[in-house]
Amino acid sequence: MEIRFEGAAVTYGAREALSPLTLTLTENRIGVIGLNGSGKTTFARLINGLTKPTAGRVIVNGRDTADSHSALPEVGFIFQQPQNQIILPIVRDDIAFGLKGRGFSKAEIEAKVEAALGRFDAAHLAARRAHELSGGELQIAALCAVLVTGPDILILDEPTNQLDLKNRALVQKIIEGLPENAIVISHDLELVAHFGRVLLFHEGRLAADAPAAEAIARYREIAA
Amino acid sequence: MEIRFEGAAVTYGAREALSPLTLTLTENRIGVIGLNGSGKTTFARLINGLTKPTAGRVIVNGRDTADSHSALPEVGFIFQQPQNQIILPIVRDDIAFGLKGRGFSKAEIEAKVEAALGRFDAAHLAARRAHELSGGELQIAALCAVLVTGPDILILDEPTNQLDLKNRALVQKIIEGLPENAIVISHDLELVAHFGRVLLFHEGRLAADAPAAEAIARYREIAA
Amino acid sequence: MQSLYVEGTSIMHRLPARSKLLVLAILGVILFTTRNIPLLSLGVLITGAVYFSLGLPFGQAIARLKPVLLTILVVALFSLAFNPWHGAVEALLRLTALMLFAAAVTATTTIGEFIDEITLLARPLERAGLVAANDVGLAVGLVVRFVPEILGRYQAIKEAHAARGIKLRPVTVLAPLIILTLRDADNIAAAIDARGVRRHVS
Amino acid sequence: MMSTRDLVLSALFAAIIVALGILPPITLGFIPVPITAQSLGVMMAGVVLGARRGAIAVLIVLVLVAIGLPVLSGGRGGLAAFAAPTTGFLIGWLFAASVTGYVAERLVRAEQSGLVQTVGFFLASAIGGIIVLYAFGIAYLVVAAGVGLQQAFVGSMAFVPGDVIKAFVAALAGRAVMVGYPLLPARA
Ligand SMILES: Nc1ncnc2c1ncn2[C@@H]1O[C@H](COP(=O)(O)OP(=O)(O)OP(=O)(O)O)[C@@H](O)[C@H]1O
Numbered sequence: 001m002e003i004r005f006e007g008a009a010v011t012y013g014a015r016e017a018l019s020p021l022t023l024t025l026t027e028n029r030i031g032v033i034g035l036n037g038s039g040k041t042t043f044a045r046l047i048n049g050l051t052k053p054t055a056g057r058v059i060v061n062g063r064d065t066a067d068s069h070s071a072l073p074e075v076g077f078i079f080q081q082p083q084n085q086i087i088l089p090i091v092r093d094d095i096a097f098g099l100k101g102r103g104f105s106k107a108e109i110e111a112k113v114e115a116a117l118g119r120f121d122a123a124h125l126a127a128r129r130a131h132e133l134s135g136g137e138l139q140i141a142a143l144c145a146v147l148v149t150g151p152d153i154l155i156l157d158e159p160t161n162q163l164d165l166k167n168r169a170l171v172q173k174i175i176e177g178l179p180e181n182a183i184v185i186s187h188d189l190e191l192v193a194h195f196g197r198v199l200l201f202h203e204g205r206l207a208a209d210a211p212a213a214e215a216i217a218r219y220r221e222i223a224a
Numbered sequence: 225m226e227i228r229f230e231g232a233a234v235t236y237g238a239r240e241a242l243s244p245l246t247l248t249l250t251e252n253r254i255g256v257i258g259l260n261g262s263g264k265t266t267f268a269r270l271i272n273g274l275t276k277p278t279a280g281r282v283i284v285n286g287r288d289t290a291d292s293h294s295a296l297p298e299v300g301f302i303f304q305q306p307q308n309q310i311i312l313p314i315v316r317d318d319i320a321f322g323l324k325g326r327g328f329s330k331a332e333i334e335a336k337v338e339a340a341l342g343r344f345d346a347a348h349l350a351a352r353r354a355h356e357l358s359g360g361e362l363q364i365a366a367l368c369a370v371l372v373t374g375p376d377i378l379i380l381d382e383p384t385n386q387l388d389l390k391n392r393a394l395v396q397k398i399i400e401g402l403p404e405n406a407i408v409i410s411h412d413l414e415l416v417a418h419f420g421r422v423l424l425f426h427e428g429r430l431a432a433d434a435p436a437a438e439a440i441a442r443y444r445e446i447a448a
Numbered sequence: 449m450q451s452l453y454v455e456g457t458s459i460m461h462r463l464p465a466r467s468k469l470l471v472l473a474i475l476g477v478i479l480f481t482t483r484n485i486p487l488l489s490l491g492v493l494i495t496g497a498v499y500f501s502l503g504l505p506f507g508q509a510i511a512r513l514k515p516v517l518l519t520i521l522v523v524a525l526f527s528l529a530f531n532p533w534h535g536a537v538e539a540l541l542r543l544t545a546l547m548l549f550a551a552a553v554t555a556t557t558t559i560g561e562f563i564d565e566i567t568l569l570a571r572p573l574e575r576a577g578l579v580a581a582n583d584v585g586l587a588v589g590l591v592v593r594f595v596p597e598i599l600g601r602y603q604a605i606k607e608a609h610a611a612r613g614i615k616l617r618p619v620t621v622l623a624p625l626i627i628l629t630l631r632d633a634d635n636i637a638a639a640i641d642a643r644g645v646r647r648h649v650s
Numbered sequence: 651m652m653s654t655r656d657l658v659l660s661a662l663f664a665a666i667i668v669a670l671g672i673l674p675p676i677t678l679g680f681i682p683v684p685i686t687a688q689s690l691g692v693m694m695a696g697v698v699l700g701a702r703r704g705a706i707a708v709l710i711v712l713v714l715v716a717i718g719l720p721v722l723s724g725g726r727g728g729l730a731a732f733a734a735p736t737t738g739f740l741i742g743w744l745f746a747a748s749v750t751g752y753v754a755e756r757l758v759r760a761e762q763s764g765l766v767q768t769v770g771f772f773l774a775s776a777i778g779g780i781i782v783l784y785a786f787g788i789a790y791l792v793v794a795a796g797v798g799l800q801q802a803f804v805g806s807m808a809f810v811p812g813d814v815i816k817a818f819v820a821a822l823a824g825r826a827v828m829v830g831y832p833l834l835p836a837r838a
Pocket residue numbers: 012015016017034035036037038039040041042043080359388
């Protein structure tokens with residue numbers, strides 16, 4: 001993967017959510033940290049094209065995100081509130097939904113859904129109602145629904161929210177095992193503590209771009 | 225305060241959310257920890273009478289919670305999702321709302337609202353729209369709305385969810401400073417790490433009732 | 449919807465909500481019982497003067513009225529097509545005056561005040577054993593509070609479609625929207641009970 | 651007395667009906683009543699909440715209209731809405747939600763197949779949201795607004811295609827909610 005920010009910025013009315021940013025991301029694991037409202041989610045949305053920059057450009061694998069009307073298919077996104085991301089009521093149907101209209105046969109779709117759930121030993125979730133799942137199960141369902149479409153890059157916005165120690169560990173293990181490129185946004189600093197590259201945002205600006213230990217130390221200073 | 229569980233249990237259909245529990249709580253600070261779905265929220269809802277035990281009794285300050293149709297006025301509750309707890313759009317109106325119909329004059333209500341906000345140096349929030357508040361501000365607004373009615377016991381269900389380091393520290397400081405009795409449910413173990421008494425739930429049963437260090441150690445074993 | 453209130457200190461702002469609602473109701477009756485065009489024109493002039501003196505920037509004041517004005521125009525045009533011309537003029541003036549005053553009332557009354565008035569108005573119904581007056585106020589407050597929330601949720605669901613490359617269709621938007629709303633309702637109901645807002649009722 | 655949960659359910663569904671008013675009304679030249687997405691919300695209230703809570707949801711919307719809040723499509727509201735050519739339809743919403751809910755409660759059961767449930771919800775929406783609703787709307791146009799019976803009836807037929815689509819959408823949404831959040835068994 002190659003993500004290039006070329007002076008990309010986002011302003012909402014008079015408020016600058018993200019100041020002009022220039023950087024290139026190629027690492028397989030990237031962490032993003034910062035205070036509430038510092039611009040983390042805005043940054044992530046620029047990468048998959050959900051938000052278009054109001055100045056500058058964002059180039060993902062050679063393509064300008066502004067050229068596409070919708071979000072980029074090669075970037076999967078797990079939202080800060082995964083319950084908002086589930087569209088169909090039953091887990092299996094929801095995972096299959098992203099594959100509809102792409103020329104797959106019914107059998108192919110079923111096989112892909114099964115494979116996606118299988119990656120996380122989660123076949124037992126297939127027939128469950130999405131809204132009854134526990135927090136950890138919900139994260140897994142959301143992950144399957146995104147991974148089944150075969151994205152190159154995965155963005156996870158606070159994936160351990162509301163999870164207990166056990167589910168947290170599970171999600172952490174899953175993230176570590178993903179062959180896909182992953183960008184992880186989190187207030188849960190342990191989750192990114194081993195990453196070679198962590199971006200710290202502060203008031204819409206990049207305040208650190210460094211190995212985890214350094215970025216986290218800087219974050220603690222800011223938060224103090 | 226004195227909260228007595230006398231063989232209190234909760235079953236939903238065939239599923240036992242809380243197995244018969246007998247214990248007495250009198251400490252000023254009590255922590256509650258455990259895996260997702262272990263029964264923490266169910267336990268808390270028994271205390272303020274939102275959920276009635278399907279067996280046994282829960283006695284709060286000498287009164288059986290089953291004797292009252294609704295929740296107990298002396299127990300305030302900050303929910304896991306505080307945005308759902310704010311009922312009116314403007315913070316000031318929302319705080320005043322809990323006082324309506326209790327025979328206070330308009331001036332008395334205004335004074336009480338101001339005093340509640342004043343406790344947290346949050347007078348500037350009075351005229352703000354609730355849905356525009358940051359996570360930390362939202363917690364404060366929810367706290368004011370509950371404290372204004374003068375509860376004896378305060379229950380906080382995961383109060384540091386989604387908060388950054390700074391807001392987390394703020395909420396922690398606020399909890400520490402509360403003169404009210406407080407029962408704190410949290411996956412964020414640091415929040416209860418100094419409490420003299422921490423309850424650990426596991427699969428609907430009390431798995432530990434001990435000083436924080438011991439209960440947390442036991443929790444880590446269970447989660448491993 | 450909640451953005452309709454504008455802070456200010458005009459006479460309308462200082463008037464109690466009750467008087468404003470009362471005038472609005474009386475105005476509605478007068479406007480619909482008269483067919484006198486000069487009188488109706490006077491009504492438009494007065495209500496227009498009230499509305500445009502609230503301290504709202506002119507552009508914004510007009511922008512708020514636009515959708516309603518369009519509907520009124522169409523109603524008048526329809527009336528013109530099938531009735532004598534003065535019927536159309538009457539309809540136009542009548543609806544415009546009412547709209548102007550209603551807009552002035554909503555712009556100067558907070559939701560809290562509305563709820564208090566509604567609760568009071570519902571008292572007789574309560575005495576008749578029909579509803580709890582506080583519930584009426586509470587219901588009104590809940591709607592006003594949650595309309596923006598629902599629109600925000602629609603936005604989130606739309607984005608979830610985009611992020612997964614799925615086409616928006618009414619059912620795939622409405623079903624999750626309703627399910628999430630129902631689930632919130634359970635939490636909100638618990639929060640209301642816990643705060644004792646309906647304690648005196650049950 | 652109504653449970654807090656039912657009160658909140660009705661209020662939040664009222665909010666959904668109001669939110670549907672964001673879609674602009676389409677006004678036809680030959681009948682002084684607009685096409686609006688809000689009547690879809692009325693059908694869904696009946697299908698999802700049942701007769702009683704569905705009707706209360708609509709009642710809450712009508713209260714909001716009455717106190718002058720701009721909750722009808724195109725930002726309209728106020729007592730004027732109760733003295734307009736559309737008033738019959740507006741009042742009819744109450745009975746539409748109630749009848750839709752009543753029929754849905756009779757026709758649809760949890761153990762039925764998806765197709766049967768969907769058809770049941772469709773029939774409920776069509777009976778409540780079209781037949782009953784139009785009866786109120788047309789009667790008022792004729793009696794109170796002085797529109798000729800034939801003109802009112804023929805004019806109203808312009809709504810039929812849109813309203814059949816709405817009934818279909820309401821049926822699919824109702825079925826999806828039944829699968830994902832079965833509320834009907836818990837009807838109060
Ligand atoms: N659609 C929008 N309109 C206006 N302002 C917005 C919008 N989206 C975000 N903002 C503002 O932009 C800033 C950055 O928001 P962003 O969501 O990127 O923060 P964040 O770092 O993800 O915060 P958190 O940790 O709370 O999730 C905030 O001040 C926010 O209020």
